[in-house]
Amino acid sequence: AALETLQGFLVGLDARMKRAHKRGRVAHYIPQLASVDVHQFGISVCLASGERLSAGDAATPFSIQSISKVFSLAIALGRHGDRLWKRVGKEPSNYTFNSVIELEQEGGKPRNPFVNAGALVTTDAMLDAPDAGGGLDRLMDFVRTAAGDDRISIDEQVAASEYRTAYRNFSLAYFLRSCGNLHMECERLLQIYCRQCAITMNCEQLASAGRFLAGFDSAAHLLNPAQARSINALMLLAGHYDGSGDFAYSVGFPGKSGVGGGILAVVPGHASIAVWSPGLNAFGNSLLGTRALQELSEFTGWSVF
Ligand code: GLN
Structure with missing residues (x-):
């Protein structure tokens, strides 16, 4: 009832x-x-x-x-445990999700894994050794297993459309990289990030x-x-x-x-x-x-x- x-x-x-x-x-x-x-x-x-x-x-x-950030965080946290929090904070943010100013204020350590800067770090951490299929095999496995549905996939057109215009996310990635908080090259990371979001x-x-x-x-x-x-x-x-x-x-x-x-x-x-x-x-x-x-x-x- x-x-x-x-x-x-x-x-x-x-x-x-x-x-x-x-x-x-x-x-x-x-x-x-x-x-x-x-x-x-x-x-x-x-x-x-x-x-x-x-x-x-x-x-x-x-x-x-951005809901994908929950799944990439789950993998990164599973891999690194509390060491992850050296690279990204766990505090709320007072700025919009793609804020540049906040990242500089915090010296290149994003406030949390859900603002874009934090998600870029989390994806980088999830991927330390990127695997073959575009880097996202592990994430896709996780999402499909969690959902119990193998049909879940990436919309490559959405990914390409975001990548072509990802100026703001590129600026966040370059800043993070200049602070030594990204291991991957920005172009490669952004390709993967845009596909994860798609x-x-x-x-x-x-x-x-x-x-x-x-x-x-x-x-x-x-x-x-x-x-x-x-x-x-x-x-x-x-x-x-x-x-x-x-x-x-x-x-x-x-x-x-x-x-x-x-x-x-x-x-x-x-x-x-x-x-x-x-x-x-x-x-x-x-x-x-x-x-x-x-x-x-x-x-x-x-x-x-
Ligand atoms: N892919 C989007 C971006 O990076 C995700 C943002 C969001 O969903 N809030 O701008």
Whole structure:
């Protein structure tokens, strides 16, 4: 009965989000993302019991973008443990996700692994010995295993379109490299980073892929539980950049957004949730995705507070 109530809520939520007037703006700085239809909305929830509930455009693929930073962090943390924190901080950021000024202020040590500078370091750390298939074999294995779906792939057109216009990320990478905080050459790293961001998933696949963070027994082989908890803490503090406080206040559980309009949210012990709507708010986070998670949190009482 509880499942049916939740399913009914999700269907109603989808209808409300589809009708919403104010939807935000799709990301324009990545050419391939600028043409995505802003009227879409989807949500998928994986529960500890193994059930999955979905509504709306939950089977429509989208570009996960910065949500990929959660998976690269999981691999880098699994490889290096706490040594990783010598190269990247675990503090919230007061600046936008691709800020240059903050990196210089911090002497080349990014505030956290979710701002772009931090993600570049994390990807570099994940890859110390880049393997053959473009460097991302290990990440793709991880994501596919976590989701239980071998079909997950990279949209090479999105990757190429971002790489061609990645001026800001190049400037961050060159600065990091000048500080000795990158091992790879910037061009190679940026190619890999853009491909990692161009992983395409739908809400159902993404919700499944997030289960290893929710502390479900079935996923414990992917990352040790203490490290999964650390990632949740960072998602709460920094997963929505300088909008993280707002997200924590209104939603009340960890989440990681991407400029494709997706959000992966984790309710420890209860659920892994993926929501997607391409229109973004002023912080570059999905406007309706955030609103939907707030309503879901109020309905279920899932706030960790
Ligand atoms: N690929 C994007 C970038 O580096 C990811 C940013 C995001 O999703 N917030 O700019």
